[in-house]
Amino acid sequence: MSNLDLTFQALADPTRRAMVERLAKGSCSVSELAQPFAMSLPAVYQHLQMLEASGLVASEKIGRVRTCRMEPAAMSLAETWINRRRTDWEARLDRLGAHLQRFPEGEPK
Amino acid sequence: MTDHSIAHGVFTIERTYPDVAPQRVFDAFATAAGKQAWFFGPGDWQIAQREFDFRPGGRERVKGRRSSGDESFFDAVYFDIVPGERIVYAYDMWHEGRKLSVSLATLEFHAVAGGTRLRLCEQGAFLDGYDDAGRREHGTIELMDRMETTLRA
Secondary structure, three states, X not given: OOHHHHHHHHHOOHHHHHHHHHHHOOOEEHHHHHOOOOOOHHXXXXXXXXXXXXXOEEEEEEOOEEEEEEOHHHOOHHHHHHHHHHHHHHHHHXXXXXXXXXXXXXXXX | OOOOOEEEEEEEEXXXXXXXXXXXXXXXXXXXXXXXXXXXXXXXXXXXXXXXXXXOOOEEEEEEEOOOOOEEEXXXXXXXXXXXXXXXXXXEEEEOOEEEEEEEEEEEXXXXXXXXXXXXXXXXXXXXXXXXXXXXXXHHHHHHHHHHHXXXX
């Protein structure tokens, strides 16, 4: 799987998206990261593993605390470029679908 | 900027629109009024200026502005148009007066059972690694929001 596939797979889950949003605000420990979620620590680690596999997030154990951080370099500039163009287009094509449903016969006069 | 570089990227998106003919979907790309309904940027982005000349060699220019004041500029030339079937255009994309990328976009409209399949492909050259680093955090969060919207749709 390409990095981009792994990235999209990692971000396809609302919990992992919430984790990335949290980390975009700054590094934190795994327990801080887990705090908003009603799930076991092993479950949190599983999500973290997928985020790390995608390269979006890195973690490091110092003493007894594992600290997580965003790894912006992992999203190469080309991937950032593609992601932005693609998400722009996905949103536009959603709107196009709604527009076509509303006006199936042709553009409104 | 002293460092010049190019990164290349390609992506394809396919969508099927039920109950509409290819010509109908094509028309939504072929008129300024049709495009206005759905072709715009993220968030509170608003069209400040639009020029639309839909024919081979014709130009489309869209200047957009966000409430924060930053401006983007899309400048395209249509290269190939087959009514109801295909559109090919090339464009460059500017943000705050800097050229971000130059791309080739192709759109294909296929009749499928009960509707139209749209196939979009973009091939781009991303220039000089220009990425608004100060907004990376903002961009990431925005990306998440957009993914959420897309995935819920």
